[in-house]
Amino acid sequence: MEPSEYSLGADGAAPARTLAERRRERTRLEIARAAAHLFAEQGPENVTAEEIAEAAGISLRTFYRYFGAKEEAITPLLTSGADNWVDLLTSAAEKDPLELFPRLIDEVLVPKTAADREELRVTRGVLRTVAETPLLRAAWHRVNFDSEARLRPILTEICGPDADPFEVRLLATVASDAIRLGLEHWAAGDADPDGSGGTPARLAQEVFARLSRGLAD
Amino acid sequence: MEPSEYSLGADGAAPARTLAERRRERTRLEIARAAAHLFAEQGPENVTAEEIAEAAGISLRTFYRYFGAKEEAITPLLTSGADNWVDLLTSAAEKDPLELFPRLIDEVLVPKTAADREELRVTRGVLRTVAETPLLRAAWHRVNFDSEARLRPILTEICGPDADPFEVRLLATVASDAIRLGLEHWAAGDADPDGSGGTPARLAQEVFARLSRGLAD
């Protein structure tokens, strides 16, 4: 509850956190990767939580300290930016969301490093598995709706307290849809990574442009 | 698969189905009501599947023949029209979805009989419980995404096979969002049923109008 850490800024652009927190995040990712691997290999319904735990080198009990349910184990691989999103938004100086979002979409979905590109590649694989598995679809939906819900209070802040709550809700939905549809349609496309359909960023941009035309602000 | 029943019209406007099918649907609804009642009373996390079964007068095993999970038990109360939606769409003569949907929204969300009005009232109560409970939110999300997914093939049929799949996906999302946001914002409003915020139908209409502005067809 009490950060109190004045976390010496030895981390550059990455968000400043406790050592323990970053360690925990790392473990989460390792479990997620183990889970994704097993899911893709045997099909999610044929993988037990215990197997995931074993593959990640932890006990079953510890697994449930990191994830509330086994189908949640892949969420760290699904939040391509959904987390950054919030951070970026809060620190944005921009006033007009309609100008702001297109920039943020690129910021979040355009891979800049080799690691980013690899992460996106993995995400694509996971999304393909997700599309075929009801059990995992729920996790994907949860991630997106959570993102939409977290967007709302931030947008109310940006738009001012006198903004119409309905407008804010609409805007949050459009932004969330842009990311979601961009990724979904990109993942649904043929094998070629950046082929016919375009990159997820470009698709998301198009969705946002089309859907935001009726939002005056 | 084979309706074939010319179901003597003793049921008025209801869709013609097998006797067994209608019986089953009735049972589903009874279970759903029992579940909603218990959920609202004790909080969803404090209700076991066995309690729901007992309250509905069936065995635990039978409960799981009607619903795959206990949190799914309320879905029949959440599909205000999501089912009709599909039927209405398939039988629609209209060619242009942008003209079609506003009419369908009213068809689905405007209560016409006293029973409709009562059902909508119940839905509102359920949605308020849903908004506060992560466990139930998943069910609500699932209903909406399923609706969106079912919309897609039907829309491809209407728009013709040469239509851009991306456009279809976009259209399905907008339609689904209209219903979802209309209901959510309506349920989130103050106690007054049709008060300040307007009816769910009116809200849904507005969402659709705003979001569909960028869809040329």
Next chain:
DNA sequence: GCCAGTTTGGCACGTTGTGACATACACTAT
């Protein structure tokens, strides 16, 4: 070294969800 606070594992336990088999019911044909 010692002493917080936190993380982990092991265990027990109620709950979830499913397969298998038996029974009860509805509807049909003879």
Next chain:
DNA sequence: ATAGTGTATGTCACAACGTGCCAAACTGGC
């Protein structure tokens, strides 16, 4: 009526899920 067919329900057993509880191991600072 009787036998036969298909479906709906219940009982039982069982693997998997998810959590509370406590002890052991690990972390950091004094």
